[in-house]
Amino acid sequence: MKRCISIIVISFIVLTVIRAQRFSYGYQGVIFKCRLKSGMVTITGFDQEASKVIVPGKVNYKGISYPVDKIDTYISGCNYSTKSLIVEEGIAEIENYSFIEFRKLEHVVLPNSLKNIGRNSFANVNDIAYFQASETICSNIKRNSTNITNSVWSQYQQPSTALDSVSPPMVQPLEVPQEVVVENDIVLPAQLKENVAEILSDVDINIPELGQINNNSFAVIIANEVYDVESRVDFALRDGRTFKEYCQKILGIPEENIRLVENATHMQIKRNIDWLEKISQILGGECNFIIYYAGHGMSDEEHKGGFILPTDAYASDIESTGYSLKEMYNKLGSMPVNSVTVFLDACFSGMQRDGAPVMASRGIARKPNPEVLTGKLVVFSATSETESAYSYKSKGHGLFTYYLLKKLKETKGKISYGELYSYLRKEVGLKSLTLNEKGQIPEVYTAPQMKTLWRTFKFNINN
Numbered sequence: 001m002k003r004c005i006s007i008i009v010i011s012f013i014v015l016t017v018i019r020a021q022r023f024s025y026g027y028q029g030v031i032f033k034c035r036l037k038s039g040m041v042t043i044t045g046f047d048q049e050a051s052k053v054i055v056p057g058k059v060n061y062k063g064i065s066y067p068v069d070k071i072d073t074y075i076s077g078c079n080y081s082t083k084s085l086i087v088e089e090g091i092a093e094i095e096n097y098s099f100i101e102f103r104k105l106e107h108v109v110l111p112n113s114l115k116n117i118g119r120n121s122f123a124n125v126n127d128i129a130y131f132q133a134s135e136t137i138c139s140n141i142k143r144n145s146t147n148i149t150n151s152v153w154s155q156y157q158q159p160s161t162a163l164d165s166v167s168p169p170m171v172q173p174l175e176v177p178q179e180v181v182v183e184n185d186i187v188l189p190a191q192l193k194e195n196v197a198e199i200l201s202d203v204d205i206n207i208p209e210l211g212q213i214n215n216n217s218f219a220v221i222i223a224n225e226v227y228d229v230e231s232r233v234d235f236a237l238r239d240g241r242t243f244k245e246y247c248q249k250i251l252g253i254p255e256e257n258i259r260l261v262e263n264a265t266h267m268q269i270k271r272n273i274d275w276l277e278k279i280s281q282i283l284g285g286e287c288n289f290i291i292y293y294a295g296h297g298m299s300d301e302e303h304k305g306g307f308i309l310p311t312d313a314y315a316s317d318i319e320s321t322g323y324s325l326k327e328m329y330n331k332l333g334s335m336p337v338n339s340v341t342v343f344l345d346a347c348f349s350g351m352q353r354d355g356a357p358v359m360a361s362r363g364i365a366r367k368p369n370p371e372v373l374t375g376k377l378v379v380f381s382a383t384s385e386t387e388s389a390y391s392y393k394s395k396g397h398g399l400f401t402y403y404l405l406k407k408l409k410e411t412k413g414k415i416s417y418g419e420l421y422s423y424l425r426k427e428v429g430l431k432s433l434t435l436n437e438k439g440q441i442p443e444v445y446t447a448p449q450m451k452t453l454w455r456t457f458k459f460n461i462n463n
Contacts, residue, residue: 022312024226024263025059028052031226031237034059034068042070042095047232051083057090057111070095077102089113094121106130112138145174201395203405204238207245208412212252216338217288218279219247220272221260223297227311234391236294237262239345239401243292246405250288250413251459266310269323280335289332289340294398297346297389298322306348306371326371333374333447339457341417342379343400347389373447378417378454380404380424384441390432399435400442403427417444418455 020037022044030053033045041059058065071087072095083104087094089111096118096289099105105125109132117137144342223240225233247253259272276289296309300319307322314321325348332340373379382389382400392399407423415423424442432440446454 001250021061022228023061025056025061027056027059028054029240030054032056032059033096033226033228034061035072036061036066039066040069041066043068043071044072046073047078047226049107049232051081052085052086053082054086055088055091057088057113069093071098073098074088080104083107085109087111087114092116094118096120097123100124108132110134201397201402203395203397203402203409204242207249207409209249210252210412214252214255214288215284216255216286217251217253217290218257218276219244219251219253219259219290219292220276221247221258221292222264222269222272222295222308223260223262224264224293226263226315227296227309230309230313230315233295233446234393235397236345238396239294239398240292242397243343243401245409247290247448252409253290263311265312266321266323269308269310273328277335278330280337284336285338288338289335290343291328291332291340292343292345294345294401297344299348308346310324327377329371329373329377333377335375338375340375340377341457342377343404344379345382345389345400345404347383347387371445373445375447376450377444377447378450378457380421381443381445382428382440384439384443387440388438390434390436390438390440392431399432399440400424400428403431415458416455417457421455 004325016377020035023036024388025032025034030047030050032055035042036046038431040063043055045431046053046055053281055071056068058067068088068091070093077099081104082102082449084107085099085102085105086107091111092113092115094110094114094117098118098121099149100123102122102125106123106129107130108122108128112134114134116138151342167189221244222235225236227233240260240262244258247258248255259275260358261268261272263271273291276291279287280289293308295311296315298307298309298315299305300307302324306325308325309318309322310316312321312322332342369440373426382398390399390403391397395402397405403424404420406427407420421442421444429439429441432438444454
């Protein structure tokens with residue numbers, strides 16, 4: 001019995017040590033989901049909206065370059081916009097069921113390094129105009145992926161010609177974009193070089209830098225855009241990155257006092273709230289905290305309590321995998337600080353930024369119960385009750401975040417919370433009706449002791 005227990009414990013330790021690390025990587029304008037294990041990376045997914053996808057042969061993670069050896073998407077491509085797929089040299093294997101149902105594919109280029117394509121990969125695609133691969137891979141496709149065989153080669157295969165002897169049609173080589181423009185650590189395709197000004201909105205450029213320093217102000221910024229399982233949140237990464245710039249340049253918060261966590265897991269969110277708690281224990285009432293969150297939010301079925309959705313969470317199991325607002329508010333409210341301000345560009349009714357439900361099975365928005373706040377806590381929420389927190393596509397931001405940044409820029413931060421709230425309710429509410437024909441009214445929630453004081457609060461700068 002003791003021996004069995006020892007084996008189980010050792011096995012658990014070994015599995016913990018060698019378990020794969022998951023992260024996101026931006027390349028050629030596309031966000032890829034990656035899994036790192038034993039020094040090699042597997043691509044497990046990418047943006048649904050990307051029309052042209054170049055799968056990188058190498059990725060960088062925490063300052064280290066790792067080779068990509070496999071692609072293992074294992075997800076139906078029915079909703080993917082991918083028309084052109086280029087796999088870079090170095091990748092050796094495409095796993096079973098990768099790229100199934102990618103019905104919009106028109107061009108596919110596979111590298112000479114590719115040694116194997118798994119069973120039913122590229123299955124159930126439509127006619128592909130151009131397919132470039134080595135003779136070995138063509139033979140492999142014939143053996144393992146008969147669905148793509150008929151589709152790809154039917155346009156130019158002679159009836160009496162064997163598949164392995166057929167050459168690809170003479171077409172112009174695909175133009176591979178070069179890494180020439182970098183915006184916020186994401187490499188943009190070359191064709192976007194001349195359009196960068198159009199990509200950036202007015203709140204992303206010419207941010208006033210006031211030169212003031214607030215050493216006792218701290219910020220935690222969570223920007224969750226790419227989820228392991230759930231749908232993507234448009235512009236969340238950009239929201240968080242731009243908000244960080246505003247914290248530095250307008251609010252005067254030193255960079256070392258800011259934690260920007262992109263695509264945060266449950267543990268990362270928890271650890272950064274704990275970081276604030278440790279700071280409060282040292283500085284006490286002398287410090288001011290700002291917490292910003294952009295991403296999915298939900299409420300649970302039974303108690304209707306609100307949850308932030310970490311990127312490793314499951315909407316179907318929100319109570320176990322989500323990060324509870326109640327837990328966060330209780331911890332923040334108990335800290336001995338001068339002020340805590342929370343900005344939430346998310347709704348907690350289970351809806352996305354486009355108004356669709358986070359879970360396909362949930363088509364009705366749910367009204368979450370309000371949390372009881374304590375301490376010196378003020379929460380600016382992007383929505384009221386069952387509304388969605390929409391995106392502002394032409395500006396490249398969440399609707400709430402865009403107007404929050406816009407007002408901070410216009411006033412250079414010299415604005416009271418009451419004035420900011422009135423502005424957000426008016427501008428966000430009106431723009432949501434004109435753009436979406438649906439309401440989105442921001443709300444403010446406070447602890448009882450802040451009920452009459454919060455409107456006079458100002459960001460901690462010398463006004």
